Amino acid sequence: MEIQFYEQQKVFMLHTENTTYSMAIVDDCYLEHLYYGSKIQSPNIRYILREDEPPFVPSKNLREKEAFLDCAPMEYPESGMGDYRESAICIRSVNGHRGSELCYSGYTIEEGKPVLEGLPATWGSEKDSMTLKVYLKDQLLGIKATLQYSIFEGIDAIMRSVIVENEGKEVVYLEKVLSACLDMEDRGFEVMGLFGAWGRERHIQRIPVGYGRQNIASFRGKSSHQENPFMALVTPETTQDFGEVYAMNFVYSGNFIAQVEKNQFDSLRMTMGIHPEGFTWKLNPKEKFIAPEVVMVYSSKGLGEMTRTFHNLYRSHLIRSKYLHTKRPILINNWEATYFDFDEKKLLEIAKEASKLGIEMLVMDDGWFGNRNNDDSSLGDWFVNEEKLKGGLHKLVEDVKKTGMKFGIWVEPEMISPNSLLYQAHPDWAIQIPQRSITQSRAQYVLDFSREDVVEAVYQMISNILRSADISYVKWDMNRQLTTLGSANLKADQQGELYHRYMLGVYKMQERLVTEFPDILLENCSGGGARFDAGMLYYSPQIWCSDNTDAIERLAIQEGTALLYPVSTIGSHVSVCPNHTVGRDTPFETRGDVALFGTFGYELDVTKLSDAEKELVKEQTQNYHKYNDLIREGDYYRLASVSENGHYDSWMVVSNDRDKALLFYVQVQAKANLKSRFIRLKGLSPEKIYILNGQEYTGDILMKVGARISPEFGDFKSKILELFQK
Numbered sequence: 001m002e003i004q005f006y007e008q009q010k011v012f013m014l015h016t017e018n019t020t021y022s023m024a025i026v027d028d029c030y031l032e033h034l035y036y037g038s039k040i041q042s043p044n045i046r047y048i049l050r051e052d053e054p055p056f057v058p059s060k061n062l063r064e065k066e067a068f069l070d071c072a073p074m075e076y077p078e079s080g081m082g083d084y085r086e087s088a089i090c091i092r093s094v095n096g097h098r099g100s101e102l103c104y105s106g107y108t109i110e111e112g113k114p115v116l117e118g119l120p121a122t123w124g125s126e127k128d129s130m131t132l133k134v135y136l137k138d139q140l141l142g143i144k145a146t147l148q149y150s151i152f153e154g155i156d157a158i159m160r161s162v163i164v165e166n167e168g169k170e171v172v173y174l175e176k177v178l179s180a181c182l183d184m185e186d187r188g189f190e191v192m193g194l195f196g197a198w199g200r201e202r203h204i205q206r207i208p209v210g211y212g213r214q215n216i217a218s219f220r221g222k223s224s225h226q227e228n229p230f231m232a233l234v235t236p237e238t239t240q241d242f243g244e245v246y247a248m249n250f251v252y253s254g255n256f257i258a259q260v261e262k263n264q265f266d267s268l269r270m271t272m273g274i275h276p277e278g279f280t281w282k283l284n285p286k287e288k289f290i291a292p293e294v295v296m297v298y299s300s301k302g303l304g305e306m307t308r309t310f311h312n313l314y315r316s317h318l319i320r321s322k323y324l325h326t327k328r329p330i331l332i333n334n335w336e337a338t339y340f341d342f343d344e345k346k347l348l349e350i351a352k353e354a355s356k357l358g359i360e361m362l363v364m365d366d367g368w369f370g371n372r373n374n375d376d377s378s379l380g381d382w383f384v385n386e387e388k389l390k391g392g393l394h395k396l397v398e399d400v401k402k403t404g405m406k407f408g409i410w411v412e413p414e415m416i417s418p419n420s421l422l423y424q425a426h427p428d429w430a431i432q433i434p435q436r437s438i439t440q441s442r443a444q445y446v447l448d449f450s451r452e453d454v455v456e457a458v459y460q461m462i463s464n465i466l467r468s469a470d471i472s473y474v475k476w477d478m479n480r481q482l483t484t485l486g487s488a489n490l491k492a493d494q495q496g497e498l499y500h501r502y503m504l505g506v507y508k509m510q511e512r513l514v515t516e517f518p519d520i521l522l523e524n525c526s527g528g529g530a531r532f533d534a535g536m537l538y539y540s541p542q543i544w545c546s547d548n549t550d551a552i553e554r555l556a557i558q559e560g561t562a563l564l565y566p567v568s569t570i571g572s573h574v575s576v577c578p579n580h581t582v583g584r585d586t587p588f589e590t591r592g593d594v595a596l597f598g599t600f601g602y603e604l605d606v607t608k609l610s611d612a613e614k615e616l617v618k619e620q621t622q623n624y625h626k627y628n629d630l631i632r633e634g635d636y637y638r639l640a641s642v643s644e645n646g647h648y649d650s651w652m653v654v655s656n657d658r659d660k661a662l663l664f665y666v667q668v669q670a671k672a673n674l675k676s677r678f679i680r681l682k683g684l685s686p687e688k689i690y691i692l693n694g695q696e697y698t699g700d701i702l703m704k705v706g707a708r709i710s711p712e713f714g715d716f717k718s719k720i721l722e723l724f725q726k
């Protein structure tokens with residue numbers, strides 16, 4: 001890890017273990033991008049800028065300055081002056097003009113990693129991280145932009161964020177402030193993203209980059225089921241194990257845009273940040289705006305290497321929870337078991353039976369508060385429905401604890417039902433446009449979390465509940481998107497701040513929650529996996545991955561999710577068949593095997609299971625204890641994808657010391673007359689001898705020849721194979 005400024009060349013270089021990121025100052029003003037890729041040592045790379053070709057240096061060709069601006073590789077491009085590619089920043093002056101020229105004005109290199117006030121971000125100490133800050137100034141507007149680049153020891157990633165400060169005398173309006181831009185020459189790149197829908201989240205798509213702009217985005221007010229805040233450019237030959245990858249992931253949970261643009265000169269611009277749709281930020285003199293962090297990862301060894309870099313980074317420098325490196329209690333959630341139809345007796349019945357089978361925590365899902373017996377009322381009325389839970393929450397929790405189980409609870413703090421006492425008392429607390437009816441979604445409105453009084457009131461209600469009983473876990477849900485954007489508290493010229501201020505309010509409340517209740521395990525959720533993003537992981541070590549619990553559908557969902565996010569963060573449960581979302585029947589064993597590669601738990605009425613199934617639960621809970629340390633902390637390798645081969649899926653995790661590994665294989669579709677298959681393993685130590693199925697193999701053989709997997713009779717049959725060093 002090293003950051004250098006070469007005075008003579010006017011070149012900055014950031015070196016991680018295997019990568020280099022570099023930029024240069026041109027004409028004492030422009031900050032231009034030089035290089036990002038495999039590590040290089042010499043700063044003599046200014047020739048990349050083609051400064052002897054006329055359009056590339058404005059001072060040599062002032063009459064064609066616009067031509068320069070429209071083709072030079074810019075580190076933080078601006079709109080309004082002649083660069084017609086996507087800009088990273090757009091500033092409107094008080095007079096209504098759009099245009100800025102942020103000129104280089106200095107730099108600092110510091111030990112450590114700055115905190116981004118009010119925002120989730122990676123963190124590090126003075127020993128394991130370094131930061132370059134490059135200062136840019138627009139004299140006319142009095143605007144200063146600080147581009148921050150941080151790196152961590154041993155991790156091939158670059159963390160970027162931007163701070164815009166108004167040092168002038170007049171107000172300005174920020175119409176766009178992206179967090180990262182990467183200009184480079186096209187090499188036939190393809191673009192990858194994670195797309196989906198409710199119940200079908202984060203499926204991988206990979207398509208060629210064409211001329212023009214392709215983007216992955218959300219302006220739903222949350223990172224979304226549909227598109228995840230991730231984009232990667234990959235060379236056509238890139239596989240799990242070979243080829244180049246340039247990836248960006250946003251540490252933010254609200255609106256975002258990730259875009260690649262191929263221009264007339266076959267160069268690419270990749271950008272990421274808060275989506276400008278519906279965004280304007282009024283920046284008064286002396287105020288600053290902080291654009292959230294983008295994590296950039298370059299891999300020259302394929303997608304697998306990128307995945308492991310993200311996993312390592314997020315496990316060592318993003319997730320803060322004390323539960324990160326511990327086995328989480330095996331939970332049973334009553335949602336698919338009862339939906340809204342439960343009382344204290346039913347919950348206790350489930351707890352009693354579950355505790356006999358090795359399950360460790362009961363989670364009471366939606367429906368315990370207000371008058372909530374279906375989904376069209378009571379959000380916001382965070383007090384216990386004592387008609388349903390006779391004797392109250394404290395008693396229920398104590399009774400559950402007597403069965404040997406912990407207790408967890410579901411909340412949806414950001415929401416308000418029109419049919420609630422809270423809405424009757426505070427109709428202006430819902431996000432809305434005056435005189436326009438609020439768009440309903442699941443019969444609910446969104447609370448205006450940009451308002452401190454609203455966040456405070458909700459926090460008081462929910463924290464009272466958490467203080468009223470011995471609660472070990474909270475599931476924080478968020479079941480709709482933002483519409484009819486308007487806040488009763490914001491002036492006309494600040495309404496464009498609502499989306500982002502809303503997110504800041506959510507983060508503020510989550511921060512307060514994890515600070516006041518450090519022992520509570522927080523799981524984020526958003527109608528399933530609509531806010532599965534790095535921002536949320538700063539507050540909770542796990543996120544409910546999808547409402548779709550079908551083991552086969554989960555293969556693609558968990559594959560896409562684990563492309564970036566550690567396996568230990570993926571909320572995954574065993575549920576009943578036929579599956580409630582897709583109606584499929586799968587073996588109980590397969591459901592358990594798939595859920596094991598996540599946080600693991602159950603989402604069913606355990607009292608209704610057959611004796612044989614109960615025996616399987618016992619086995620699965622024992623397997624969880626046996627394998628979770630390895631699964632949670634190990635390195636993750638993809639071996640085969642059913643989305644590609646239509647037939648089988650396989651992955652493995654390997655312990656950091658490479659002494660142990662666990663292989664997962666599922667035959668999704670049985671075929672006639674199949675022979676056994678050899679699956680080449682990955683990540684083992686070539687010279688170590690491993691025991692697999694009672695036989696000895698060198699790692700070398702298992703990686704070059706493969707582990708032998710015999711075919712099964714029937715669809716959806718999975719197996720888990722353990723490898724350990726002799």
Ligand code: GLA
Nearest residue numbers: 335365366525526527528547
């Ligand atoms: C969302 C969650 C589910 C469940 C329901 C309750 O859909 O993803 O797990 O909690 O809300 O309403």
